[in-house]
Amino acid sequence: MQKSTDKNHEPSKLGSFFASDTFKGLLPFIGLVVIVVAMNILTQGKILTPKRLRLLLSQVYYPMIVATGVFFVMTLGSIDFTEGSTLGLASIVISKLSFYSIPLAILGGILTGAAIGAINGFFHVKFKLQSFIITICTMYLFRGVCAYLTTETAVPASAAIKALDMNWLKITITVAVLLVAWFLFRFTRIGNDVKAVGSGETAARFSGVKTDRVKFLAFVAAGALTGVAAFVNVIKVGSITATAGNQLETQILIALVLGGLPITGGAKVRFSNIIVGTLMYTVLNNGLVMLGYESQTQQLIKGVIFLIFVALTIDRKALKVIK
């Protein structure tokens, strides 16, 4: 009964602290504080006024719901680029159905998203295509469908659905999505399975994980949750144009990586990545707008910050296993 203490792997020096998992785990939280403080100083306190905060909050809901779904896909070590066009298409479906029945509209939105997720998942699993390739293809495909449906004019939603634009409802939906996802991730085998696939797919399959089913369901979940987000989007904006959800996928990707999610997925993902990341991205985005930077400059700054975070948080061991 020997449980020896293997001394080989305790980081001892300060230098190794910065390379340690503890530091990598704390980095997103530190980043969030730094960005909030920096933006507060740069905007001379304007970003923390109640009015601004309310605006900030209103921009958090739907990215956070979408990020929750994508979180599962990225934990697998896969990627999903379809959120933007899924959100656009699901918003159109919800708007059209909202004239008949609100519950039907919600259901239609979720089903639209789930269907797109199922298409992605099917090609990924059955044809062993990389998720990166498939979702780029389907992104263009459904962006095209959105453009076609909105060529004549923007698609309006019913007054009934617009009347639902209340903060408490949006908060409730967002919190409910987070709670359910957290519960599934933490207390059922779903969380274990997605992490196992992300860390080592073959070994996971050989240990009894139904890897194909897990991957398929993750894409369906990402699509379905984007459908939920589309409902929140519709009650907020009221009419859908061709650009609805434009570049949402990259925003979500950046948010999750800022939140500390390793792009290789696997065992080191944390559920908090979703919340911290989305908040960080939204504050950063708002701050840059308030500072009056042109959109090109904003993109440039976001790109640099994104690069720094990827470099700091990426799990090099997972990319190429070193002995």
Place this chain on the structure above:
Amino acid sequence: MEKRTLLVADSIDKRFGITHAVDNVSLTIDAGEIRGLIGENGSGKSTFSQMLCGIYSIGGGTFRLDGKELHVRNQVEANNEGIAIIVQEMGTLSGLTVAENIFLGHEEPFMHFGVKDARAMNKEGQRLLDEYGFGHIKAADMIDHYNFEDRKLVEIVKATYMKPKILVIDETTTALSQNGRLELYKIMDAIRADGRTVIFISHDLGEVLSHTDTVTVLRDGEYIDTVRSADMTEDDLKRLMVGREIGSAYYRTDYGEPISDEVVLTVENVSVPHEISNVSFQLHRGEILGFGGLSECGMHEVGKAIFAASWDRTGTVKLADGTEIDSITTAIRHSIAYASKDRDNESVILNESIRNNIVLPSIDDLASHGLLSGRKLTAFADKHATDMQTKMQSVNQFVSDLSGGNKQKVVLARWIGKGSNILVLDSPTRGIDVRVKQAIYALMADLRKQGKSIIMISEEIPELLGMADRILIMKDGVINGEFRRDPALSEEDLIAKMV
């Protein structure tokens, strides 16, 4: 021949973080000597030789070759000084031709005004391959067309054609079949006859004793002793490596125990395209059934086929109650366990904790109403990892941090925890040191006594002779011979059916 000192290592030292991998090691090696370098996993033998070859930087101390201090920063510089290495892992680069691999870093003779003369390179490469007797490998082919063993042979050519003063062979023979090994031994003898030197690192002590002149033993990074191979037995070496008496019970010692009549698994006409054809056999309760053969004989695929992990399997694998095993999940649910030869990719999830590796197949058993309790999972993993005496800080440690032997313990803990009754173990002691090997053999004997059945696929003939109740030898994808456990059975008997 008169003795001439070729290499002097003076107080060689290396630390990784706080691990003292090589602790002040001094030794001398003569020209015209084959020197074995042995030690348990983590004893520092690979690190020591990799410093010599410029793969790792030297932490402290000096190497002197022919009296001249060495300052090499990488493998190519080491090659130029006359030091070459054949590494444990895959040492050839995919996407290049065989010839490009052989001459990697030494292309100058084939360059004309900055343009590579591929034809000349292929011609010279082929000449070397033929000279070594590896004519079945074509210099102009992409290296990817060849299997692991042939790629090792290419590495051997690459490492030796320039006639290095010192050739380091790091745990290479595990990748080679019997034939490949014989080729390598011939090359080693030729180097010695030429007055040059080989440093031979291997876990296979029988092989070390029969093919070296002297053996240096390292333990926990420290130099222990250098002894003459002719004066030693395997047990002597084990004692030096471990630092205590290892005990005589290494393999099973019982003979003549009858095999139960109760059949637990029937394999009928199982084929996998290009791998195995019409393999049929039965596994009995409490039996260790050994599978042996050359590395490409298909025996490894048999393990996968039983576990329903082969891509295109035909034929049936049936349990005693008639259940057909047609998917991995069915196999696991019906008490079949599988430990792959490719431990790092197919058995353990490297970038995941010991805990999550162990609980994976048992997760549904551990859930109540579909809900998991972290504490329960940790307790389960901790119990089984501790029972296996896994060397770890806690079950939250990542598997990637563990040595080969401890990784295998995690795999076994996983299946013992699941309570599997039929264990398919492919190369269970591959690359594992003596102490852990002994523990694994003891566990197998114990499981057998409990009435569990084991299929042990192995490239090590002594292991088959020592552990199995029955041995099936495969050749070219079919079963070519069957042997009962018998003290009179010899390695030659088995080899005769393999080749």
